[in-house]
Amino acid sequence: xxxxxxxxxxxxxxxxxxxxxxxxxxxxxxxxxxxxxxxxxxxxxxxxxxxxxxxxxxxxxxxxxxxxxxxxxxxxxxxxxxxxxxxxxxxxxxxxxxxxxxxxxxxxxxxxxxxxxxxxxxxxxxxxxxxxxxxxxxxxxxxxxxxxxxxxxxxxxxxxxxxxxxxxxxxxxxxxxxxxxxxxxxxxxxxxxxxxxxxxxxxxxxxxxxxxxxxxxxxxxxxxxxxxxxxxxxxxxxxxxxxxxxxxxxxxxxxxxxxxxxxxxxxxxxxxxxxxxxxxxxxxxxxxxxxxxxxxxxxxxxxxxxxxxxxxxxxxxxxxxxxxxxxxxxxxxxxxxxxxxxxxxxxxxxxxxxxxxxxxxxxxxxxxxxxxxxxxxxxxxxxxxxxxxxxxxxxxxxxxxxxxxxxxxxxxxxxxxxxxxxxxxxxxxxxxxxxxxxxxxxxxxxxxxxxxxxxxxxxxx
Ligand SMILES: Cc1cc2nc3c(=O)[nH]c(=O)nc-3n(C[C@H](O)[C@H](O)[C@H](O)COP(=O)(O)OP(=O)(O)OC[C@H]3O[C@@H](n4cnc5c(N)ncnc54)[C@H](O)[C@@H]3O)c2cc1C
Numbered sequence: 001x002x003x004x005x006x007x008x009x010x011x012x013x014x015x016x017x018x019x020x021x022x023x024x025x026x027x028x029x030x031x032x033x034x035x036x037x038x039x040x041x042x043x044x045x046x047x048x049x050x051x052x053x054x055x056x057x058x059x060x061x062x063x064x065x066x067x068x069x070x071x072x073x074x075x076x077x078x079x080x081x082x083x084x085x086x087x088x089x090x091x092x093x094x095x096x097x098x099x100x101x102x103x104x105x106x107x108x109x110x111x112x113x114x115x116x117x118x119x120x121x122x123x124x125x126x127x128x129x130x131x132x133x134x135x136x137x138x139x140x141x142x143x144x145x146x147x148x149x150x151x152x153x154x155x156x157x158x159x160x161x162x163x164x165x166x167x168x169x170x171x172x173x174x175x176x177x178x179x180x181x182x183x184x185x186x187x188x189x190x191x192x193x194x195x196x197x198x199x200x201x202x203x204x205x206x207x208x209x210x211x212x213x214x215x216x217x218x219x220x221x222x223x224x225x226x227x228x229x230x231x232x233x234x235x236x237x238x239x240x241x242x243x244x245x246x247x248x249x250x251x252x253x254x255x256x257x258x259x260x261x262x263x264x265x266x267x268x269x270x271x272x273x274x275x276x277x278x279x280x281x282x283x284x285x286x287x288x289x290x291x292x293x294x295x296x297x298x299x300x301x302x303x304x305x306x307x308x309x310x311x312x313x314x315x316x317x318x319x320x321x322x323x324x325x326x327x328x329x330x331x332x333x334x335x336x337x338x339x340x341x342x343x344x345x346x347x348x349x350x351x352x353x354x355x356x357x358x359x360x361x362x363x364x365x366x367x368x369x370x371x372x373x374x375x376x377x378x379x380x381x382x383x384x385x386x387x388x389x390x391x392x393x394x395x396x397x398x399x400x401x402x403x404x405x406x407x408x409x410x411x412x413x414x415x416x417x418x419x420x421x422x423x424x425x426x427x428x429x430x431x432x433x434x435x436x437x438x439x440x441x442x443x444x445x446x447x448x449x450x451x452x453x454x455x456x457x458x459x460x461x
Contacts, residue, residue: 003133004111006032009125010138011117011276014041015317016307016324017140018100023328024136025109032134033110034117034127040100042142042309043317045093046162051185052349053092057085058192059351062225069388080193086168093165117141119277122301126277138327139283139291139299139306140320141276143269148177151237156245158238159264161186171195173260175247177235179206181348183266184218188350191227198228198258200235200247207348211361213393214354214409221350221391230254238263271310286312295338296330297323313339316346343426344407347416352378352392355419358407358426361397365461370400372456376448378412383443389413394449396422396432398456403431410445418446432456 007029010017017033018040024031038045057080064078104112115128124133145160147153159167161182174190176183179201191197199206199222205215206222206229219229233251240246246259273289284292284300290312297305297313305327308320322342329335348354364371375395378384392412399406408422409415425435432453440447 001131003124003131004032006030006111006132006134008032008136008138009034009117009132009134010140011125012041012140012142012272012308012310013039013100013104014140014142014308015043015320016327017041017138018104019321019324020138020140020307020327021104021110022107023324023332025107027332029109029136031110032113032132033104034113034115034125034132036114036116038097039104040097041140043320044096044100046165048317049096050089050093050165051161051182051189053089054085054189055185055349055351057088058189061194062192062351066388080170082170082193083168085193086166089165116275118275119281119283122281122304135303137304139276139304139310140308141272141310142320143271143309143315145265146268146270147265148235148267150235152239156238156240156263158245159262161266164264171260171262173198174262174264175200175245175258175260176264176266177247178266178268179203179229179231180209180266180268181207183264184222185349186264186266187227188222188225191222191225196226196228196260198230198260200230200233200249200258202232202234204232206231209360210354210356211395211409213361213395214356214411217392217411218348218350218354221352224391230258269309269315271312273310288312293339295340296336297327297339314342318345343423345419345423349416352389352411352413353416354392354409354411355415355417356407356409357419357423358405359397360407360409361395361459364397364406364459371406371459372398372400373459374398374452374456376452378445381412381445381448383445383447384413386443387413394418394445394452396449396452396456397459398432398453400458403433404429405432412445414445418444418449421446421449 008024008031010033013035021033061080067074113127117125117127120126173196176187176199187197187199233249236250237248245263248257271289291306293306293311307323326337329337345357378392379390384390394410396408397406405426410419436450436453
């Protein structure tokens with residue numbers, strides 16, 4: 001079969017592929033893009049967009065129940081219509097999905113192929129009956145939920161973040177295996193919808209990559225609303241119990257099993273590289289299947305780049321989009337941007353949310369440098385008190401010699417937004433005194449950042 005020739009091929013339409021296709025074609029290149037499932041990938045269809053839409057419904061239910069705290073009377077019980085919740089989520093997702101789909105379909109100089117793309121050589125990719133050839137190939141295939149090798153799983157119905165998208169009913173008791181971002185967001189959301197929720201975490205802390213004080217406070221926030229959190233509990237097997245599912249635990253304290261109506265597995269993600277024909281192209285992966293890239297996202301094979309979650313250098317929509325920016329800056333703009341210029345930044349969308357940038361306190365301690373720390377509880381923040389939402393704290397770490405900001409965590413109302421004022425100063429590479437001398441608006445959470453910076457103390461080792 002003769003191959004159809006292109007200047008560039010993009011495999012996957014995640015958070016960087018479509019923007020990349022737009023720039024490639026704008027630069028006059030003839031390009032092809034391949035998608036095997038839903039245009040827009042994980043974020044649009046079963047990740048950020050739907051979960052944050054569902055979080056909004058869950059927060060509305062929470063606030064309605066809390067109406068009495070602020071003097072608002074709602075007669076009758078607060079109930080959640082899960083079908084309407086799902087319909088609203090579907091409508092928001094559809095809008096985003098339609099946007100990407102129409103954008104790609106109407107892009108001049110771009111051919112869109114629907115099907116599974118697989119390398120046949122370093123320059124050819126097969127999709128359905130088509131063989132495509134190009135000397136520039138960009139892999140944006142993302143990842144999927146990891147399903148652990150747990151005895152009994154083949155006999156029970158379990159949910160992942162993808163199948164959760166179809167839930168239009170209220171699970172009586174949702175068991176969430178995994179105490180990291182995805183598990184916690186779903187856990188709190190379903191508790192607020194009205195389910196009984198048990199979160200099972202094998203280690204001694206939730207969100208283990210974060211600091212102890214963050215993990216502990218997140219656990220308290222969840223427990224305050226009646227979510228059961230089981231730490232140090234390893235799931236050993238699952239089994240069907242009539243209509244229910246039982247999860248057996250290896251744990252020191254507490255019951256050795258949890259019986260619930262539904263089981264959500266949220267134990268991590270794996271890259272979609274197992275059926276991509278990488279061997280045919282000679283593309284190197286690491287031990288977990290992520291494609292190995294250099295600082296400018298080139299694989300070991302000239303003319304092939306890997307962008308987004310698949311390269312293991314980021315696991316977020318903003319890191320995937322930044323990968324696109326890095327690639328085009330290097331290809332077209334004579335601007336040598338690189339991954340190592342990126343400062344760690346992410347949000348955890350429980351309510352109140354966590355905004356995190358730069359190094360954790362643990363990483364700073366490990367680095368051994370002289371450090372200043374500032375911390376303020378949300379109970380001291382007027383805006384939080386006025387809103388009656390005082391859970392959480394903010395914390396900032398400063399290099400004692402250079403006065404540069406090393407990292408920060410804001411766990412509290414607006415934390416996901418407020419943390420950007422700190423992130424931007426970090427990108428400016430300016431000293432913390434720039435924020436400390438800034439006059440912030442009253443009454444906001446942000447106005448307490450200069451106050452926190454005025455009371456820095458040495459980080460005790
Ligand atoms: C529940 C959940 C919530 C999340 N919330 C957030 C959040 O709030 N903020 C945030 O920043 N990130 C969040 N993420 C992570 C975010 O969704 C991803 O980091 C983001 O989608 C980047 O992915 P990507 O560009 O690498 O590719 P993806 O978005 O994963 O897209 C890859 C695409 O490639 C396609 N594909 C795969 N293999 C092939 C093949 N062989 N041929 C053709 N097509 C193929 C897939 O079908 C998919 O459409 C969340 C993820 C999940 C699961």
